[in-house]
Amino acid sequence: MWVVALLVYVLAVFHRSSLAVAGLAATDRFGIVASQLATFTMLQLLVYAAMQIPVGLLVDRFGPRRVLLTGAITLTVAQAGFAFADTYALALVARVFVGIGDAMTFICVLRLVNTWFAPRRIPLITQLTGMIGQLGAIIAAVPMTAALSHLGWTKAYLLAASIGIVLSIALAIVVRDRPDARSTQGPALSFVQIRSSLGASWAQPGTRLGFWIHFSTQFSATTLGLLWGYPFFVRGEHTSKGFAGLLLTLMVVAMMAAGPLLGWAIGRHPWHRSTFVLSIIGSIVAVWTIVLCWPGTAPAWLLVVLVLVTGVGGPASMIGFDVGRTSNPIERMSSATGIINQGGFIASLVLVIAIGLILDWRTPGGGTSYTPEAFRWAMSFQYVLWAVGITQIWRYRVRTRAKVMAEDPGAYGRTPL
Ligand SMILES: N[C@@H](Cc1c[nH]cn1)C(=O)NCC(=O)O
Numbered sequence: 413m414w415v416v417a418l419l420v421y422v423l424a425v426f427h428r429s430s431l432a433v434a435g436l437a438a439t440d441r442f443g444i445v446a447s448q449l450a451t452f453t454m455l456q457l458l459v460y461a462a463m464q465i466p467v468g469l470l471v472d473r474f475g476p477r478r479v480l481l482t483g484a485i486t487l488t489v490a491q492a493g494f495a496f497a498d499t500y501a502l503a504l505v506a507r508v509f510v511g512i513g514d515a516m517t518f519i520c521v522l523r524l525v526n527t528w529f530a531p532r533r534i535p536l537i538t539q540l541t542g543m544i545g546q547l548g549a550i551i552a553a554v555p556m557t558a559a560l561s562h563l564g565w566t567k568a569y570l571l572a573a574s575i576g577i578v579l580s581i582a583l584a585i586v587v588r589d590r591p592d593a594r595s596t597q598g599p600a601l602s603f604v605q606i607r608s609s610l611g612a613s614w615a616q617p618g619t620r621l622g623f624w625i626h627f628s629t630q631f632s633a634t635t636l637g638l639l640w641g642y643p644f645f646v647r648g649e650h651t652s653k654g655f656a657g658l659l660l661t662l663m664v665v666a667m668m669a670a671g672p673l674l675g676w677a678i679g680r681h682p683w684h685r686s687t688f689v690l691s692i693i694g695s696i697v698a699v700w701t702i703v704l705c706w707p708g709t710a711p712a713w714l715l716v717v718l719v720l721v722t723g724v725g726g727p728a729s730m731i732g733f734d735v736g737r738t739s740n741p742i743e744r745m746s747s748a749t750g751i752i753n754q755g756g757f758i759a760s761l762v763l764v765i766a767i768g769l770i771l772d773w774r775t776p777g778g779g780t781s782y783t784p785e786a787f788r789w790a791m792s793f794q795y796v797l798w799a800v801g802i803t804q805i806w807r808y809r810v811r812t813r814a815k816v817m818a819e820d821p822g823a824y825g826r827t828p829l
Contacts, residue, residue: 424517425548442500459511461757468750475589475596476520483516488576495569539675613748618739621808625732627755628801629725634760648787666723686809692728
């Protein structure tokens with residue numbers, strides 16, 4: 413059952429990433445320029461982030477099975493629509509629905525993990541879920557590139573969409589909300605109920621800590637992977653196109669390799685989850701600082717270190733969900749997960765937009781011939797997000813620990829943070 417749900421998540425990550433390799437084909441098909449291409453990514457991130465709280469509430473109300481099935485069908489129809497879209501406007505509408513379907517997936521899979529696995533296994537299984545999901549990005553990079561060049565736009569995207577039909581059927585047959593119930597229902601969603609559920613989740617310092625952990629850890633990798641990594645390496649660091657592609661693949665490999673290790677570590681040392689997070693953010697900041705301060709273009713080995721360290725931010729963001737899990741009861745779990753999952757995507761959206769604006773501002777004469785200098789300015793915007801994130805993590809770590817200790821004075825080092 414977990415495997416079927418997980419495959420739907422792999423599919424969602426695949427659809428999410430499938431435009432990254434189709435940039436040139438998209439500019440030809442729709443007759444658009446780079447900024448219009450970037451609009452696809454921004455819109456997708458915006459829809460994804462905006463949908464997190466509604467989806468979380470829907471999962472608490474209707475159960476993960478129904479919402480996941482709706483998400484898989486939405487993704488499939490949207491991607492089929494994208495296959496046939498022949499104008500920019502139609503393609504944008506299709507991508508909005510890809511974002512909506514995508515937003516419905518991860519929260520449901522985490523809810524199933526939280527219901528079906530023993531608590532001591534959840535940190536590792538959560539990390540494995542995140543890790544295996546990243547395969548979708550690799551499939552989008554390599555086989556999708558081949559499909560686009562051999563089959564052309566419509567057939568390649570239709571082929572991708574058709575996988576959703578098979579998975580939706582498997583999901584409808586296999587997935588159950590709980591061992592004793594195929595589908596579950598929470599209390600009806602009245603305005604008062606929504607306000608009290610969200611208010612109660614947000615009132616937990618652990619939910620806010622989870623939000624800021626998610627916010628601070630993953631934006632660098634998400635922004636590189638979804639949009640700016642390739643131009644940064646090729647134009648900003650003068651790498652070959654092939655090496656830039658290799659760097660982005662290495663980043664996904666680092667995400668996948670670090671996931672189980674982090675899952676195991678936080679399972680053993682739950683009290684120190686935010687310490688792991690702060691150390692990882694510190695390493696990401698340090699390696700970016702070295703790259704940005706390097707005189708001239710950075711050497712290849714340093715760029716490899718950059719993507720490996722930045723990639724670890726992806727699985728580190730999953731620690732936010734674990735903190736949310738141990739701070740909220742199961743009936744509020746998905747709304748708390750929705751709040752937390754917004755963090756990294758809001759930060760990524762802000763960064764994607766800020767990099768575009770700063771590049772335009774620092775590029776002499778406009779156009780897209782961005783210079784290494786312009787990229788240095790643009791990538792430095794990350795320090796603003798890191799500063800906000802680290803400050804908030806520290807504040808809510810202190811509050812969360814104080815709350816845990818107030819409830820159980822013997823909790824230090826034992827109780828989850
Ligand atoms: N941080 C990601 C998941 C991840 C795990 N390993 C690398 N990335 C996340 O927040 N996922 C939500 C989603 O919908 O993908």
